[in-house]
Amino acid sequence: xxxxxxxxxxxxxxxxxxxxxxxxxxxxxxxxxxxxxxxxxxxxxxxxxxxxxxxxxxxxxxxxxxxxxxxxxxxxxxxxxxxxxxxxxxxxxxxxxxxxxxxxxxxxxxxxxxxxxxxxxxxxxxxxxxxxxxxxxxxxxxxxxxxxxxxxxxxxxxxxxxxxxxxxxxxxxxxxxxxxxxxxxxxxxxxxxxxxxxxxxxxxxxxxxxxxxxxxxxxxxxxxxxxxxxxxxxxxxxxxxxxxxxxxxxxxxxxxxxxxxxxxxxxxxxxxxxxxxxxxxxxxxxxxxxxxxxxxxxxxxxxxxxxxxxxxxxxxxxxxxxxxxxxxxxxxxxxxxxxxxxxxxxxxxxxxxxxxxxxxxxxxxxxxxxxxxxxxxxxxxxxxxxxxxxxxxxxxxxxxxxxxxxxxxxxxxxxxxxxxxxxxxxxxxxxxxxxxxxxxxxxxxxxxxxxxxxxxxxxxxxxxxxxxxxxxxxxxxxxxxxxxxxxxxxxxxxxxxxxxxxxxxxxxxxxxxxxxxxxxxxxxxxxxxxxxxxxxxxxxxxxxxxxxxxxxxxxxxxxxxxxxxxxxxxxxxxxxxxxxxxxxxxxxxxxxxxxxxxxxxxxxxxxxxxxxxxxxxxxxxxxxxxxxxxxxx
Amino acid sequence: xxxxxxxxxxxxxxxxxxxxxxxxxxxxxxxxxxxxxxxxxxxxxxxxxxxxxxxxxxxxxxxxxxxxxxxxxxxxxxxxxxxxxxxxxxxxxxxxxxxxxxxxxxxxxxxxxxxxxxxxxxxxxxxxxxxxxxxxxxxxxxxxxxxxxxxxxxxxxxxxxxxxxxxxxxxxxxxxxxxxxxxxxxxxxxxxxxxxxxxxx
Numbered sequence: 001x002x003x004x005x006x007x008x009x010x011x012x013x014x015x016x017x018x019x020x021x022x023x024x025x026x027x028x029x030x031x032x033x034x035x036x037x038x039x040x041x042x043x044x045x046x047x048x049x050x051x052x053x054x055x056x057x058x059x060x061x062x063x064x065x066x067x068x069x070x071x072x073x074x075x076x077x078x079x080x081x082x083x084x085x086x087x088x089x090x091x092x093x094x095x096x097x098x099x100x101x102x103x104x105x106x107x108x109x110x111x112x113x114x115x116x117x118x119x120x121x122x123x124x125x126x127x128x129x130x131x132x133x134x135x136x137x138x139x140x141x142x143x144x145x146x147x148x149x150x151x152x153x154x155x156x157x158x159x160x161x162x163x164x165x166x167x168x169x170x171x172x173x174x175x176x177x178x179x180x181x182x183x184x185x186x187x188x189x190x191x192x193x194x195x196x197x198x199x200x201x202x203x204x205x206x207x208x209x210x211x212x213x214x215x216x217x218x219x220x221x222x223x224x225x226x227x228x229x230x231x232x233x234x235x236x237x238x239x240x241x242x243x244x245x246x247x248x249x250x251x252x253x254x255x256x257x258x259x260x261x262x263x264x265x266x267x268x269x270x271x272x273x274x275x276x277x278x279x280x281x282x283x284x285x286x287x288x289x290x291x292x293x294x295x296x297x298x299x300x301x302x303x304x305x306x307x308x309x310x311x312x313x314x315x316x317x318x319x320x321x322x323x324x325x326x327x328x329x330x331x332x333x334x335x336x337x338x339x340x341x342x343x344x345x346x347x348x349x350x351x352x353x354x355x356x357x358x359x360x361x362x363x364x365x366x367x368x369x370x371x372x373x374x375x376x377x378x379x380x381x382x383x384x385x386x387x388x389x390x391x392x393x394x395x396x397x398x399x400x401x402x403x404x405x406x407x408x409x410x411x412x413x414x415x416x417x418x419x420x421x422x423x424x425x426x427x428x429x430x431x432x433x434x435x436x437x438x439x440x441x442x443x444x445x446x447x448x449x450x451x452x453x454x455x456x457x458x459x460x461x462x463x464x465x466x467x468x469x470x471x472x473x474x475x476x477x478x479x480x481x482x483x484x485x486x487x488x489x490x491x492x493x494x495x496x497x498x499x500x501x502x503x504x505x506x507x508x509x510x511x512x513x514x515x516x517x518x519x520x521x522x523x524x525x526x527x528x529x530x531x532x533x534x535x536x537x538x539x540x541x542x543x544x545x546x547x548x549x550x551x552x553x554x555x556x557x558x559x560x561x562x563x564x565x566x567x568x569x570x571x572x573x574x575x576x577x578x579x580x581x582x583x584x585x586x587x588x589x590x591x592x593x594x595x596x597x598x599x600x601x602x603x604x605x606x607x608x609x610x611x612x613x614x615x616x617x618x619x620x621x622x623x624x625x626x627x628x629x630x631x632x633x
Numbered sequence: 634x635x636x637x638x639x640x641x642x643x644x645x646x647x648x649x650x651x652x653x654x655x656x657x658x659x660x661x662x663x664x665x666x667x668x669x670x671x672x673x674x675x676x677x678x679x680x681x682x683x684x685x686x687x688x689x690x691x692x693x694x695x696x697x698x699x700x701x702x703x704x705x706x707x708x709x710x711x712x713x714x715x716x717x718x719x720x721x722x723x724x725x726x727x728x729x730x731x732x733x734x735x736x737x738x739x740x741x742x743x744x745x746x747x748x749x750x751x752x753x754x755x756x757x758x759x760x761x762x763x764x765x766x767x768x769x770x771x772x773x774x775x776x777x778x779x780x781x782x783x784x785x786x787x788x789x790x791x792x793x794x795x796x797x798x799x800x801x802x803x804x805x806x807x808x809x810x811x812x813x814x815x816x817x818x819x820x821x822x823x824x825x826x827x828x829x830x831x832x833x834x
Contacts (some may be wrong), residue, residue: 317782334779339676339698492760492779492786493677496717499724502784503749523748530720533693533713534679 014294016302018177021168024293028169037074037116040092042157044081044243045278046400047088051104052078055089058105062112074116077166080247080282081239082157084144086399087127092157097138100125130397130419144398147417151379151387152363153403156247161282164289167250173295175370179258180303183369188262189215192365194373196385201230201321201358202433202462203538204384204451210355214263214345217353226349227265228330228356229256231272231279232314232321235434236485238465240389241359243401245272245279248363249286253309255365257296260307263355268309271326274316283311318489322537323348323356325491336491337537358463360389380406384450388461392418394468395427404449411445414468421470428469429553433462435482436542438549439475458549460542474571475550475557480508482546490539497540500531504547511558512572514565521558525551570632573617577633580621582607584629591621591630637705652696652707653681663709664718664738666810667761668697672770678761680721684711693717723747725759732757732811758813760786764805772804777821788814790821 015021041047041056059076068074082090087101091111098121100111107125114120126135127142139145150156159166167173179188193208218225229252233241245252256268272280287309290296298306312330314320320335327349329335348354364386368376377385384406390413393399397419404413410430414420421427429439432449438459440447447453451461469478483505492498507524510516528544535541551558560566567575580591580600585607592600592608597616602608610621610630622630634645639652639661646655651674656663667678676695683696686706693713708714722739727749729735735757739745765778765788776799780789790796799822806814 319782334782339695341694341699488783490783492781492783493675493762494679495677495721495724495759496679498760498784498786499728500720503724503727506750526716527720529713530717534682534717534721536676536679536695 013292016294018181018301021173021177021301025168025171025174028165032169035095038077038094039074039111039116040077040079040094040157042080042082042088042090043078044085044088044246045239046081046085047090048278050088050102052089054105055091055103055108058108059112062108063116066112066117068117077160078162079159080156080161081243081401083148083153083243083401084142084398085401086397091125092139096121097140099127099137099139099142101127144400144402144417144419147412148403149379149387149405150403151367152244152251152360152389153247153401155251156243159248161247161249162285164250164286164293167248168293171370172250172366173254173290175366176254176258176261176295177301179261179369180301180305185262185264188258188369191373192262192368195368195376196373196383197361197364197368197376198384198451199358200360200364200388200463202436202460204461207357207361210345210357211259211263213343214353214355217346218264221346221353223264224267225263225265225353225355227256227260227263227268228326228349228354229268229270229272229362230321230323230326230356230358231270231276232326233276233359233463234273234318234321234489235436235463235465236482237391237393237467238434238463239391240401240464242276242279244359244363244389245276246282249279249282250290251363251366252283252359253286253290253296255362256309257300257307258365258369259355259357259362261305265355266307268307269330269349270309270311271314271320271330272311273314273320280311280313287311317491318485319491319537319539322539324537326356327354334491336493337539339536360464381448381450383452388449388464390449390464390466392466392468394431394466395421395470395473396468397422406450407448409446409448410440413449413466414445418468421468423470425470428471428473429475429550431459431467431469431478431546432465433460433542433545434465435486436460436538436545437462437465438545439469439478439553440549441553444553458552459545472569472571474512474567474569475554476508476511476561476567477569477571479547479550480505480512483508483543486539486543490543491537494534494536494540496531496534497536497543500527500535500540501543504528504531504544508547511561512567513574514561514572516562518559518562520562521551521555576617577612578610578615578617578619578621579612579631579633580608580610581629581631584627586627586629588626590626591624594620594624596620635701635703637701637703637707639707640709641706646701650701652683652694652699652701655701656683656696656707656709661709663696664742665697666735666738666759667763669763669767669808671808672763672766674698675762675766678721678759680718682714682717684708684714718742719744724749727751729756729759729811729813731755732759732813734811735759756813757811758788758817759811760788761810762788763808763810764788764814764817767804767808772800772802774798774800776800777805777817788817796821 089103091100091103123135128135155170189211197207198204317335319325320329322337323344325335325337344354380386387403387405389403402417426442429441431439454461487501490497528548531544532541560568570576587605599611599614600608644659664680674697676698681696682693685692722744725735726747730751762779769775777790801822
């Protein structure tokens, strides 16, 4: 890690008081020249997959080659996910704040020569407003960013997550220092209660009330009590928690330490799925750096409070995101949920009182302590305070991570921030809450996104995945997809979930083949209710939601499958046929060359035909055709 | 004693009793498959589901694991309860078609046929886990366990291999409600292909 200030010996780095922390922050800030150019490259998982590490390497090489005077030599900073994933790799140039998108290694020489040395923007790399095509210079001018309210994500994309000095310069750990020196544990809990914060993992249980019940349990049963971070984010299409852990690991850690202080815990656990190697790496670095500075471990900031934390990796079972399955997993047993008639705050990990909160919930804690509960309660709407981070995916222009105050409408998130569906048509539905949530149709686009409104609409907040669907998505197919996912991911302990999900999926399989009757739809609803009522844990009780909401809002589409043997979206393979429009076909034969079943024939430069008997309906011809001549019916 | 109501009748339960204990004490009929008094209840088969009601509020719970509370109103035969039970029986008839016990019990609650396809006509095991619980809790060994997850879950010895941890006491066979363990038993206590105990000695 970078040397924090001028300390020489390792033991000198240990901060011994809140004043030490403030002094270190000032020292770091004073050592930095705000006018020094800085190139910020996004190293979130999305941009890295798009090649941002190569861009960083190329930038380093280009800067060295350009032989810039050491005094004006720009720094290169790599940060966590900046959010605008569909535009990556993203590069920011400070101090001007220029925003470059889709930067390739071949662009870097030009960036160094024109932007860094000559100070002029490169128009080609700037973001263009979709309505006018006008290029804009900075992040603040892009609707995707300026319509958001980034509170939890405020540091992400600005700090280097692997360097604690960056976090401290940005005010990190100040809330912890404040809690340890100026507040007693009771005041911290009261502050969280007053903030109205509700758990960001999905169910929205009030965090303050959870902490209070845990304190009551400790009063009855004594210590130890454990604090646990749920970083087992498994919903398809969700990457909020990953981004927070990767981009601002100290925020999670700080929140956890504050919680441990408030609850009197001396041991904490970070349960992170093993599929998030970068998150685990950054958390490990953050833990060791915090330990070196005396912000974690024995006698934190000489306050007398000690706290240790360890990382447990989830081995890839979705059900381990469920609280009781997560506990049995940490205990070293198979991740099977247990009945929750006795709550986890009383009998959780190793049968002890345990407070388990989601990554985003913990990351909210330092903000509440630092800015006060009144400030926090002022954000969002009365029963759902604060902000919520959503991952916006599917048929939407601006795929990425957005943070908005609770109560923002679906339309605002999907249409204004997300830029709507790529072909400009209205979206068909938005799936919120992943496999446990439901589909919200277009006509409910003004539904405010808060815990209660979404539940009322038959969906749920869930962890915050938002999957946008357009007219090319079939609701029967969507239901099948989620059920197949949950069938594999169910622990298999209770019968309604293990048997019921398979049976529901089989009924939908029949629908997708045009088999079944209207009666079967009623049966499906009845079976779905039995699974909802009968299953043991939240995975099973919420699993029927996607099916139930789609039947509620798109019954016509179900009827089209069973009554008319027709898939209106053109997705269910056994109900569709591919044909070539002879008017549009130029006879280029590119579809015939791509067809894996060799069932397209025709003379050169004459309209081709598809042999429907041989066609396997893979859709490759439609994707290949440049003249839009392949039609689905 | 804790007083509450089952089907609008006043009942009294001792400390630590579950709803199922109390109901059976008073002769109220609740079906179970994964419950046995000699091992801890696990709430897996969900046949013992009952409805708790308080005004407009209601909730379904597994009676074998729900601790009694003073003043609650428990109903064992509501529409929602019957709906869950009916579907579980119907699904069991297709999943374990060879089990006479399941057929008899289902028939008692009015389910005599299933609309679902039968994939394995010889299957009797419904993975209730009684066998592995009795092995662990009563015998004090863990020769068998449920392995894998979701639709692939099944009862087996470690690594799907015969094990010499099994002392062939037969507790698992006698506790099995469907007779499935008889067939699995042979694959558990066969001659070990690898002497695990010798390796660790």
